[in-house]
Each structure stands twice: as C-alpha cells, then as structure tokens.
Amino acid sequence: FICSVKLLDSVDSTNNAAQQLAEDGAAEGTLVIAEQQTNGRGRMGRNWISPAGKGVWMSVILRPSLSLQFAPQLTLLTAVALCRALKELTTLDIGIKWPNDLLVDGKKISGILLESTAEDERIRYIIAGIGISVNLTEEDYPEELRGIATSLRIEQGNELDRTEVIAAFFRQFELLYTLYQQEGFSPIQTLWEALSVTLHKPVKLTTPAGVVEGTPIGLSESGALIVQKLDGSQVNVFSAVTSGPP
C-alpha cells in the first residue's frame, strides 16, 4: 500500500508536510514520518505531544473515490486498523473511544487526525495523521496530561520497536482499506462496534449543535454516532467533545 516514504528528523506537523506533498500531486500511499514534531496537532485545535524518537508520528495520503460525507468512515477504519495492530503487538486491553481515540484503562494511547480536502463535495485527498505514543515515559507528559494520556511502554512495561508498530499498522490498514473498497462500510462498522468502549454507556456530548445527553447505540451509515437521547429520540452526532465515562 505504501508507495513512497519521506522520513524527516523534525517537522512542525507531518499532516502539514503530507498536505504539501498531496497538493504537489503525490500519490495515494505516500507516507511522511517524523522523529519529532514541533507543532503536532490534535483534534479540536489541541496540541499533540511528539517528542523525538519516542513515538510514531506519521501521515499518509489517501485518495479514495468518495463523496466528502463519507470521510468519517475512514476515520473509524483507521482507528480499527490501529487498535487491531496494537492488540497484536501487546497484551493490553485496548478499546476505541468514539470516534477514534484508543484507550487503555481509560487513558489515551494514540490519536488520529484525518483532514480532507474536497472539490464539489468529492474528496480530492485525505491526510490521515496517526500519532502513537510508543515509548514515552511519565516525564514526557506535562502534569495535566498524566492520568489522561499514556504510552505503550508505560502500560506494557517494556519498549516496543517503532518500525514493528508501523508495519503492523499498515498490514491492518491495507487489509481493511481493501475490504472497505470491496464491500463498503458495513464490515468496518461491525469491527468498530466490537472494539468500542463508547457504545451502550451514558454520555454527555458537546456538539456544534448543542449538548446531547443519552446513550450511544451504534454507528450510522456515514460514520456518525447514533445517540438515543433521554427523551427516547435519536440523533446522529458527527463531531463532539465527550464528557462522562470514558
């Protein structure tokens, strides 16, 4: 799947570097990996801690032939691929918190940031940014993130080879991306639901349209979270800040 790899020592954000390559016409499967990011980005404008040599900070260019409304499906697919890869390499109990955070014991171990560029509602390209906290130690995290964020090394008790993590991820990603292109979202949805730690537990979501309180009961066809509200009605949530367990 990977057709070319650009390895950088340091970059502001691998998503920015990959976006530049995509604008210059780079093909699907072009991968940018950096030893460190000086301005790693998370969802909702947050900062992503990316110290040198401690994690996998990478972005891959995707060029699916897809309408923009289906982009969230690829976010979920990426989370499933990463979850399966990390479960394969560790003995950790890793689950997906909607839409795409991987949690161990309620603490975040990786982050995924997909950024789509479209024209007339068709996707031109997607930059799939993946951050995996592989060998970070407690000291790598600022005080306020300890207890919220963790690494494979902290949880597993030993260092992991970052190259193996990358290889395991792309084995899974290629498998699922091919399945997705052949059979659509349905099999991915089933896999996501089985790995989810969000479904069937009460949540309070702050969405662009206001606060939604209820119980997530599944995913919609386009990858939104279907929440059964307290009054029994259902609403599809595409993006939100979660509060409440976990």
Ligand code: BTN
């Ligand atoms: C999140 O959970 O908020 C998403 C974090 C995504 C981090 C990765 S690291 C590689 C890529 N480059 C970035 O600047 N962000 C993503």
